[in-house]
Amino acid sequence: MVVSMMQTLVVPILGIIQNDLHAGTASVSWVTTATLLSAAVFTPLLGRFGDQHGKKATLVGVLLVMVAGSVLAATTTSLTWLIVGRVMQGAATAIFPLALSVLREEIDPVKLPGAMALVSGTLAFGSGLALVGAGLLTRGADPDYHRVFWLAVALAVVALAGVWFAVPASRTATGGRTDWLGAATLGALLVLLLLPVSQGHEWGWTSGRTLGSFAGAAVMAAVWVVTESRVKEPMVDMKMFTHRPVLFTNLAGLLLGFAMFAQFIGVSYLVQMPEDIAGYGFGASVLRASVVYLLPTTLVSLVGSQFGGVLVGRLGARVTLAAGACFGVVGFTWLTVAHETSASVIGAGMVIGLAISFGYAAMPALIVASVPAHQSGIANGINSISRSVGSAVASAVITTLLASKTIRLPHGMPALPQESQFTIGFAIAGAAFALVVAVSLVGIKSAHAPRTPVLRKAAESRTPAVLDQQSR
Incomplete structure (x- = not known):
C-alpha cells in the first residue's frame, strides 16, 4: 500500500507546491518524475540484493530510506531538497518484489496465490487512499502540503515496525557479488527511456533532448545486454529475462500499467471539467474527484483481488489474467461510449477496478511459476518496472492527447480539452486491455494443470521438512 501511495500522493498537491515554492510548471513536474526515475533504478537492484543477502534486511533498509525521505x-x-526526498521515497517501489519473495519463502504453496493476490490488491487501494488523504489534508483556505508528507512518514513507520517485528528473517540467501556494473547500465537505460517519456510534453516530442534521450536509451540497452552476458554473476539472468512466460507477463504488466493510469488520469481530468464552460464534465473538486469517482475503483480492486487469488488457484494465472482483461475491455468500452453521467463513470471505473485486481493477482503467480526461488526478487522487480513504464507512457499519451485539441475560450481563460480527446484516450486504454487478452491466451502458453505451475515452483523454495510434512 505504501509503495503505490508514493506514486500518487503528490498528484493532488502539485499546484499547492508550485504556489508555495514559487516554482514553474516544468520545475515542479520533477516532484513526480524524480520518484519514477528513482523507482526504475532501485527496484531491480534492491530486488536482486534481497535475493542475495536476505529479504527482511533489505526491506528494513528500504523502509528506513523511505522514512528519511x-x-x-x-x-x-x-524544491531541490523536496526532489531529493522524493528520490528517496522512490526506493519504496522495491518493497513490492521483496514482499512477494517473502511470501514465496514463508507461505504454504496452497495459500500462495491468495496471499500474493492480497498483497498485490493493496497497490490499487494505496493509490486511492493517497488521493483521498491528500485531498482531506489540504482542505481549507490555507492548504499546507507538508501534512501530506507527514502522512507518508506515519505510514512508513508503521510498515517498518510491522516488517521488523512480524516478518521472519530469510532462510535462504544466494550470496555472491552485487553486479554494480549491470545495475548502473540498467539504471542508465531506464532513466534515458523514462525521462523523455515523462518530460516529452514539456520538452517537445521532436526536440533534441527528447530524441537524444531515446537514442541514448537504445545505445544503453545494447551496452546493458553485452555487459550482462559477460558478467559471471549478472544482476539479471538474460535467459530468465527472455523466458517466454516472463517476457509476455512483463508485456502484460506494461499494458496493464498503461490502462490503469489512463483510467486514473483520464477520469480525474474529466470529472473536474466545468460543464457550464466546456459543455461536459461535472465540475468536481480534487477531493470529490478522488472520493466519489476514483475511490470506488480502488475499493473494488482491493476486494476483487481476493477473488482473483481464488481464480488463480482454480483456473490458473493465465486464464485469470485473460478474464480480468476482458472486464477491462468492457469497462473502457462503457467509459468510451457513456461518460455523461456520474453513475456511468463510477460504474465503468468499478468494472475496470475488477480487471486491475485480476491482473495484479495473476502476474506475480505467473512470474513465481516461471523462475527459480533465488530469482523471485529481480523477476518481480522487472515486472514492477514494466508497470511503471506503462504508467509513465499513459501519463504522456493522455496529457499530450488532451492538449492537442482544445476548446476556444475567451482571452485569458485556460485552454480546456475537447471531449473527443477523452473518448479517444479511453478507447486506447480499452485496446491495451484487448492486447492483454491476446498476450494471455496466445503469448503465455501453459501445458500444465491450472494449479500445478504455481505450486510446483513455490514448493521448490520450501525446506525439506516442510515438504515432507505437506507430503504426509
Whole structure:
C-alpha cells in the first residue's frame, strides 16, 4: 500500500507546491518524475540484493530510506531538497518484489496465490487512499502540503515496525557479488527511456533532448545486454529475462500499467471539467474527484483481488489474467461510449477496478511459476518496472492527447480539452486491455494443470521438512 501511495500522493498537491515554492510548471513536474526515475533504478537492484543477502534486511533498509525521505519532504521548504526526498521515497517501489519473495519463502504453496493476490490488491487501494488523504489534508483556505508528507512518514513507520517485528528473517540467501556494473547500465537505460517519456510534453516530442534521450536509451540497452552476458554473476539472468512466460507477463504488466493510469488520469481530468464552460464534465473538486469517482475503483480492486487469488488457484494465472482483461475491455468500452453521467463513470471505473485486481493477482503467480526461488526478487522487480513504464507512457499519451485539441475560450481563460480527446484516450486504454487478452491466451502458453505451475515452483523454495510434512 505504501509503495503505490508514493506514486500518487503528490498528484493532488502539485499546484499547492508550485504556489508555495514559487516554482514553474516544468520545475515542479520533477516532484513526480524524480520518484519514477528513482523507482526504475532501485527496484531491480534492491530486488536482486534481497535475493542475495536476505529479504527482511533489505526491506528494513528500504523502509528506513523511505522514512528519511518522507521526513525530508515534510520539513523542507526548498524544491531541490523536496526532489531529493522524493528520490528517496522512490526506493519504496522495491518493497513490492521483496514482499512477494517473502511470501514465496514463508507461505504454504496452497495459500500462495491468495496471499500474493492480497498483497498485490493493496497497490490499487494505496493509490486511492493517497488521493483521498491528500485531498482531506489540504482542505481549507490555507492548504499546507507538508501534512501530506507527514502522512507518508506515519505510514512508513508503521510498515517498518510491522516488517521488523512480524516478518521472519530469510532462510535462504544466494550470496555472491552485487553486479554494480549491470545495475548502473540498467539504471542508465531506464532513466534515458523514462525521462523523455515523462518530460516529452514539456520538452517537445521532436526536440533534441527528447530524441537524444531515446537514442541514448537504445545505445544503453545494447551496452546493458553485452555487459550482462559477460558478467559471471549478472544482476539479471538474460535467459530468465527472455523466458517466454516472463517476457509476455512483463508485456502484460506494461499494458496493464498503461490502462490503469489512463483510467486514473483520464477520469480525474474529466470529472473536474466545468460543464457550464466546456459543455461536459461535472465540475468536481480534487477531493470529490478522488472520493466519489476514483475511490470506488480502488475499493473494488482491493476486494476483487481476493477473488482473483481464488481464480488463480482454480483456473490458473493465465486464464485469470485473460478474464480480468476482458472486464477491462468492457469497462473502457462503457467509459468510451457513456461518460455523461456520474453513475456511468463510477460504474465503468468499478468494472475496470475488477480487471486491475485480476491482473495484479495473476502476474506475480505467473512470474513465481516461471523462475527459480533465488530469482523471485529481480523477476518481480522487472515486472514492477514494466508497470511503471506503462504508467509513465499513459501519463504522456493522455496529457499530450488532451492538449492537442482544445476548446476556444475567451482571452485569458485556460485552454480546456475537447471531449473527443477523452473518448479517444479511453478507447486506447480499452485496446491495451484487448492486447492483454491476446498476450494471455496466445503469448503465455501453459501445458500444465491450472494449479500445478504455481505450486510446483513455490514448493521448490520450501525446506525439506516442510515438504515432507505437506507430503504426509
